[in-house]
Amino acid sequence: MRVTQGAFSFLPDLTDQQIHTQVQYCIDNDWAVSLEYTDDPHPRNTYWEMWGHPMFDNPDAAAVVYELNECRKIHGGKYIRIMAFDSTAGWESVRLSFIANRPKTEKGFRLSREEIRGRSVRYSITPYSTDLPEGERY
Amino acid sequence: MCSEEVLGEEQEIVEEVDLAKDFKESGVGEILDELDTSLTGLEPVKTRIRETAALLIVDKARRKLGLVNEPLTLHMSFSGNPGTGKTTLALKMADLLHKLGFVRKGHLVSVTRDDLVGQYIGHTAPKTKEVLKKAMGGVLFIDEAYYLYRPENERDYGQEAIEILLQVMENNRDDLVVILAGYKDKMAKFFESNPGFRSRIAHHIEFPDYTSDELLEIAQKTLKEQHYKLTPQAIVALSDYIRLRRDQAHFANARSIRNALDRARLRHANRIFNESIGLLNADQLSTIDDVDILSSRVFKGGIDNF
Numbered sequence: 001m002r003v004t005q006g007a008f009s010f011l012p013d014l015t016d017q018q019i020h021t022q023v024q025y026c027i028d029n030d031w032a033v034s035l036e037y038t039d040d041p042h043p044r045n046t047y048w049e050m051w052g053h054p055m056f057d058n059p060d061a062a063a064v065v066y067e068l069n070e071c072r073k074i075h076g077g078k079y080i081r082i083m084a085f086d087s088t089a090g091w092e093s094v095r096l097s098f099i100a101n102r103p104k105t106e107k108g109f110r111l112s113r114e115e116i117r118g119r120s121v122r123y124s125i126t127p128y129s130t131d132l133p134e135g136e137r138y
Numbered sequence: 139m140c141s142e143e144v145l146g147e148e149q150e151i152v153e154e155v156d157l158a159k160d161f162k163e164s165g166v167g168e169i170l171d172e173l174d175t176s177l178t179g180l181e182p183v184k185t186r187i188r189e190t191a192a193l194l195i196v197d198k199a200r201r202k203l204g205l206v207n208e209p210l211t212l213h214m215s216f217s218g219n220p221g222t223g224k225t226t227l228a229l230k231m232a233d234l235l236h237k238l239g240f241v242r243k244g245h246l247v248s249v250t251r252d253d254l255v256g257q258y259i260g261h262t263a264p265k266t267k268e269v270l271k272k273a274m275g276g277v278l279f280i281d282e283a284y285y286l287y288r289p290e291n292e293r294d295y296g297q298e299a300i301e302i303l304l305q306v307m308e309n310n311r312d313d314l315v316v317i318l319a320g321y322k323d324k325m326a327k328f329f330e331s332n333p334g335f336r337s338r339i340a341h342h343i344e345f346p347d348y349t350s351d352e353l354l355e356i357a358q359k360t361l362k363e364q365h366y367k368l369t370p371q372a373i374v375a376l377s378d379y380i381r382l383r384r385d386q387a388h389f390a391n392a393r394s395i396r397n398a399l400d401r402a403r404l405r406h407a408n409r410i411f412n413e414s415i416g417l418l419n420a421d422q423l424s425t426i427d428d429v430d431i432l433s434s435r436v437f438k439g440g441i442d443n444f
């Protein structure tokens with residue numbers, strides 16, 4: 001099941017060239033670009049691991065694509081996303097975030113139903129990947 | 139933001155090219171002309187730059203016709219004594235490569251060993267990578283590159299920086315151009331013991347020392363830019379100075395001359411300050427005389443260290 005989080009996730013995976021172009025757009029807007037990865041793609045998991053520091057002073061997006069490929073060497077079987085943070089007063093938040101790498105086979109989510117008071121049902125989803133401990137998931 | 143145009147950047151193949159038009163539109167002509175007028179002497183260097191520019195324009199045309207896909211190896215070495223214009227030329231080269239589309243941004247990041255090599259284990263790789271990332275899209279200029287290689291110490295961290303550099307020079311040829319610079323002999327020895335660098339560098343450019351006449355011309359040009367002029371006696375004194383200074387230790391070609399001029403301006407300022415009793419005009423404030431030059435230590439058997 002294809003995880004659709006962030007921008008462009010209904011499009012085919014971006015090529016490195018396309019990622020470069022998107023990142024260059026962010027850099028040209030003075031947004032700080034960073035890389036994060038995770039093996040827990042639950043949509044409520046906001047705590048992805050950081051790959052290095054956010055990058056502030058690289059004028060060309062090739063620097064980010066270079067780090068993305070360094071990150072892939074170690075975490076290529078996981079999800080990697082690119083985030084662009086706008087520090088302008090009033091924004092001070094992420095302006096663009098998109099997945100730049102995903103596992104070859106995505107395990108998807110288990111839907112569980114819990115019956116509660118009356119005939120109500122409470123739904124929740126759990127990534128199958130998190131059935132295994134960290135480090136053994138992908 | 140995610141329009142077709144932004145997402146894909148494939149180059150279209152055409153049937154014919156117009157080299158003269160490409161040359162004109164690139165703005166390279168202006169850089170070459172500016173190089174000719176702003177830099178005195180350096181004829182062999184200027185010839186090499188023209189040749190390189192021609193190669194780049196033809197390569198670009200061949201790309202348009204679909205004849206080449208491989209990125210061109212553009213890494214260079216600039217060898218020559220201090221003050222012969224290597225750094226100055228690297229800036230122009232970055233501009234030229236940018237105008238022709240071989241680097242995307244065209245900035246110059248200038249570093250030495252200390253910017254690349256760390257102090258302890260695990261410090262070097264991130265340091266080198268930070269510098270490389272900053273230089274991507276432009277030109278990385280490594281001054282006195284041979285200090286990266288210290289064979290006498292087998293645990294020297296320079297080796298680690300060299301390995302990362304070589305890797306990126308090979309795999310990211312599209313992303314940055316590396317220029318190694320330094321003294322001719324030391325560079326030659328460095329390439330001898332580091333075949334990896336030798337094989338990745340396509341263009342070796344040698345910077346000759348300036349002749350005394352060229353140095354005098356550089357001095358006059360520099361002063362003119364700063365709205366100073368020399369009296370005829372001062373010109374004679376300056377040629378004598380150049381003749382004496384160039385045989386002294388620590389002589390650094392155009393840089394030594396620039397420094398000598400700075401000192402001459404200082405003496406000139408002190409002289410007119412001490413002498414002046416009445417009002418001064420612009421001419422007096424901008425005319426350097428022979429005494430301002432002749433009071434240099436060089437004429438009393440001493441050494442100007444810069």
Ligand SMILES: Nc1ncnc2c1ncn2[C@@H]1O[C@H](COP(=O)(O)OP(=O)(O)O)[C@@H](O)[C@H]1O
Nearest residue numbers: 176177178220221222223224225226356392393
């Ligand atoms: N041909 C030249 N004409 C005018 N100024 C020059 C010329 N060559 C060098 N200079 C000046 O001399 C100084 C040293 O030059 P630089 O490029 O830093 O030399 P290098 O990097 O070879 O040591 C600079 O201030 C530069 O502007």
Ligand SMILES: [Mg+2]
Nearest residue numbers: 221224225281
């Ligand atoms: Mg220099």
